Amino acid sequence: MAVGLAGSPHQLTGNGPMSTVGDVVDCEIRKWGGESFTVPAGYLNTASIGIPPASTADAVQTAVTNWRTGAARAPEFDEPVRIARAGWARLIGVPTDRVAIGASVSQLVGLVAATVPDGARVLTAANEFTSVSFPFAAQHARGVRVDEAPLADVPRLAPDYDLVAVSVVQSADGALVDLEALRASEARVLLDVTQAAGWLPLSLDWASWVVGASYKWLFAPRGAAWMAGGEAELASLMPHSANWYGGEEPWQSVYGLPLRLAESARAFDLSPVWFAQAGAAVSVNWLAELDLAAVRDHCVGLANQVLAGLGLPEGESAIIALDLPDAGARLAAHGIATASRAGQTRLAFALYNTSEDAQAVLTALRG
Structure with missing residues (x-):
C-alpha cells in the first residue's frame, strides 16, 4: 500500500x-x-x-571498509566534503563560497561568540538548545551578556541587541521562530537549522550566520556541521581554529609558515571527520534535489x-x-x-x- x-x-x-x-x-x-x-x-x-x-x-560502509583494509587515501575525502558543502548551501539558500565546515554546531558558534565585541548584548530564546547559547554565555568575562526571552517575543526585542542567536526550530518542542519577523527587524541574527534543514524549505541568505549539524533530518553520521556567514561577517571573523584544511590549497598548507588561508569561508574549515562527510555527501546532496x-x-x-x-x-x-x-x-x-x-x-x-x-x-x- x-x-x-x-x-x-x-x-x-x-x-x-x-x-x-x-x-x-x-x-x-x-x-x-x-x-x-x-x-x-x-x-x-x-x-x-x-x-x-x-x-x-x-557510502559510509565503503569508507570504513577501505580504512579497515588499508585502501583509504586521505585526499579522496576532499570530494565528499565539496559535495556535502554545496548540498547544504543549496538547502539553506546561500552561496557555497560562504560555507565553512566543522564537526559540531557549538564549535562553529564558538567562533562567532569569540568574535563579538566586549560587552556585547546577545538575545536567545528561553530554553534554547545550549549549543547555541552556551558559547556566548562562556564569554561573560569579557562582559558579554546573554538574555533569554519567550520565542514569540524574540523578533520584537531583536533590534535592542547586538546579536540574536536562536534555532529555527526549537529542539525541546518543535516551535518555529518567526523568520519573516526576524528578517524585518534588521537585527544581526545567528540561526541554528539543525532541527529544520531537511524537512523545512529554507532561504536564509539574509541571516548574518547560519549553522547546522548533519545527523538528524540530513540523515548523515554525527560529526559533520556547517556554518554560513554574510560577506561582512566572514570578513570580521577570527579563524581561531586555523589549520591546514583552511588553506587555499589544503595539501600545500600542511607544513610551515606563513599563514595562508583561503579567501572564501573555507578559511574557517575544520579538518573533516571523514566518515561523516562521506555520508553527508550522499544524503545532503539528495535532499537538496527534493x-x-x-x-x-x-x-x-x-x-x-x-x-x-x-x-x-x-x-x-x-x-x-x-x-x-x-x-x-x-x-x-x-x-x-x-x-x-x-x-x-x-x-x-x-x-x-x-x-x-x-x-x-x-x-x-x-x-
Whole structure:
C-alpha cells in the first residue's frame, strides 16, 4: 500500500519487505524519492538521530571498509566534503563560497561568540538548545551578556541587541521562530537549522550566520556541521581554529609558515571527520534535489494527525511535544521510539514515517 503524497515523485512507499537489523529489530523498507530506508515501525526519534538512506549507509560502509583494509587515501575525502558543502548551501539558500565546515554546531558558534565585541548584548530564546547559547554565555568575562526571552517575543526585542542567536526550530518542542519577523527587524541574527534543514524549505541568505549539524533530518553520521556567514561577517571573523584544511590549497598548507588561508569561508574549515562527510555527501546532496515543500507537508501532516487525534491544536512543525502522564512509557511499551525533553515526550516525524506510525501513537495513548 502506498502512503504519503499520491502521485508525487517523492512518494513514500510503506509495507515493503521486512528485514532484521543486528538480529534485534524488525524493520520495514520504506522509499522516498528513489531512496530506501530501513525503518523500525514507530521510529519517531529523528530529532535525536536520523535514519540514513541505503546509499548513505553504503557510502559510509565503503569508507570504513577501505580504512579497515588499508585502501583509504586521505585526499579522496576532499570530494565528499565539496559535495556535502554545496548540498547544504543549496538547502539553506546561500552561496557555497560562504560555507565553512566543522564537526559540531557549538564549535562553529564558538567562533562567532569569540568574535563579538566586549560587552556585547546577545538575545536567545528561553530554553534554547545550549549549543547555541552556551558559547556566548562562556564569554561573560569579557562582559558579554546573554538574555533569554519567550520565542514569540524574540523578533520584537531583536533590534535592542547586538546579536540574536536562536534555532529555527526549537529542539525541546518543535516551535518555529518567526523568520519573516526576524528578517524585518534588521537585527544581526545567528540561526541554528539543525532541527529544520531537511524537512523545512529554507532561504536564509539574509541571516548574518547560519549553522547546522548533519545527523538528524540530513540523515548523515554525527560529526559533520556547517556554518554560513554574510560577506561582512566572514570578513570580521577570527579563524581561531586555523589549520591546514583552511588553506587555499589544503595539501600545500600542511607544513610551515606563513599563514595562508583561503579567501572564501573555507578559511574557517575544520579538518573533516571523514566518515561523516562521506555520508553527508550522499544524503545532503539528495535532499537538496527534493521538493522540500512536499517533505514538509508530509511530516507536518503526520504530526497534526497525532495532535488532532488527541484533541490538541494542530501546528506547523515536524516535532511535537506531549505533556501527558506516562506518555513516553506507554509509547515505548508499544515499540514507539521517542525522546524525553524538558519534561515532555518529544515525537519527530521524517519523510520515512507513515500514517500507520501516527496511528500507532494514538492507539498507544488512547489505550
